[in-house]
Amino acid sequence: MSQAAPQLTTAAKANLPQHVAVIMDGNGRWARERYLPRVEGHRRGAESAKTIIRTAGEIGIKYLTLYAFSVENWSRPKDEVDALMKYLVHYLKSETPDLNKNNVRLEAIGQIHRLPDNVQEQLRKSMATLAGNNGLTLILALSYGGRTEIVDAVRSIAREVKAGHLDPADINEKAFTQHLQTRHWPDPDLLIRSSGEMRISNFLLWQISYTELVVTETLWPEFRKPHFFAALEEYHRRHRRFGGL
Numbered sequence: 101m102s103q104a105a106p107q108l109t110t111a112a113k114a115n116l117p118q119h120v121a122v123i124m125d126g127n128g129r130w131a132r133e134r135y136l137p138r139v140e141g142h143r144r145g146a147e148s149a150k151t152i153i154r155t156a157g158e159i160g161i162k163y164l165t166l167y168a169f170s171v172e173n174w175s176r177p178k179d180e181v182d183a184l185m186k187y188l189v190h191y192l193k194s195e196t197p198d199l200n201k202n203n204v205r206l207e208a209i210g211q212i213h214r215l216p217d218n219v220q221e222q223l224r225k226s227m228a229t230l231a232g233n234n235g236l237t238l239i240l241a242l243s244y245g246g247r248t249e250i251v252d253a254v255r256s257i258a259r260e261v262k263a264g265h266l267d268p269a270d271i272n273e274k275a276f277t278q279h280l281q282t283r284h285w286p287d288p289d290l291l292i293r294s295s296g297e298m299r300i301s302n303f304l305l306w307q308i309s310y311t312e313l314v315v316t317e318t319l320w321p322e323f324r325k326p327h328f329f330a331a332l333e334e335y336h337r338r339h340r341r342f343g344g345l
Contacts, residue, residue, distance in 0.1 A: 106326040108159065112336040117289030119163035120156065121311070123303055124149065126295030126319030139183040144321035146191055155325050157202050157236035163285050164238050167303050171211060171245035185215070188242075189222045196226045203235030209281040210244030237285065246305030253279035282307055290335045292328075294320040312338050 124145060131141030149166060156164045169184060199206065206227045212220060223242075256279045260266035266275075277283055287307040296317040300308070314331040316323070 106329050108329050108332060109336075112329075112333050113159070115336045116159065116161055116332065117312075117335055118161070119165070119286050119288045119290075120161055121165040121167070121288035121291045121304060121308070122152065123167045123291070123293040123301060124320045124323075125293060125297055125301075127321055129295060130319040130321040138180055139187075141321055142184055142187055146187055148320055148323045149191075150195065151324055152328055153199070153204065153236070153238055154202065155328055157204055161236060163288075164236060165209075165241060165288065165304070166238070167241045167244065167301070169210070169242050169244070170302060171243055171248055172302065174214070174243070185219050189219055192222045192226045196229055199226075199238070200230055200233065203233045204230060205233040205235070205237045206230045207237060207239045207284075208242055209239060209249070210242045211248065212242060214243045239282075239285065241303070244303075246300075246302045249281055250306055252281075277306070280306060287311065289340075290314065290331065292316065292331045294318055294323050294327075310340070312340065 127141035127145040128138045129141075130144065131138050134140075149168075153164060153166075168188070173184075174181065196206075208223055208227070212223070215223070219242075223240075253276060257266065257271060257276070261268055261271075282304070287309070288304065288311045291304075291308055291311045291313050293313070293315045296315060298315060304311075312335055314334050316327055316331065318327050
């Protein structure tokens with residue numbers, strides 16, 4: 101007998117987060133447990149990302165940020181980094197038509213200039229192709245670090261003050277947010293981390309001040325629609341107080 105497709109409860113559908121961020125962790129562990137190369141874990145993890153992107157768009161989530169490659173990941177073995185970059189180019193090429201068909205807009209944050217030229221070129225092409233879409237906005241965090249983003253914002257503010265364009269007395273949370281790479285989008289309502297690790301890993305440090313966190317033991321290559329729906333159900337059960345009562 102075939103298994104019924106996973107479904108969200110009506111209550112959870114009515115209380116969806118506007119912005120979901122995901123730390124996609126566990127690719128290497130999944131591969132190691134199966135005596136496979138780490139790159140095979142990344143390949144399988146890309147399939148999970150594809151499923152979650154499609155599901156998020158179908159149910160009406162407006163923004164989805166995926167932590168695809170951190171600034172710390174550059175310290176991994178060169179062959180693994182090269183394979184990740186190769187998969188990224190392949191993914192962008194192969195999935196852009198489907199993303200376009202599903203009305204997905206693509207954006208990116210991070211030190212994009214550090215990516216190989218072919219990755220930057222394909223990223224620009226895919227973003228241009230999808231620029232007119234107004235469904236789900238998919239934000240890829242590539243060569244991204246939360247501390248780096250905050251330092252860059254401080255430098256930008258310092259330059260404006262030095263040039264006389266900004267009074268230090270006018271620097272507040274709103275002004276600071278306008279110097280972040282994420283300034284065009286709302287802060288995440290929900291952050292999902294796979295693989296059971298209880299840490300933020302330098303991801304969106306400013307933006308997740310009041311984000312609801314859901315950590316699942318599931319390794320990312322096995323993360324599929326039922327796990328995503330379980331996180332959304334958990335989000336629905338939370339009472340967001342934002343520091344109040």
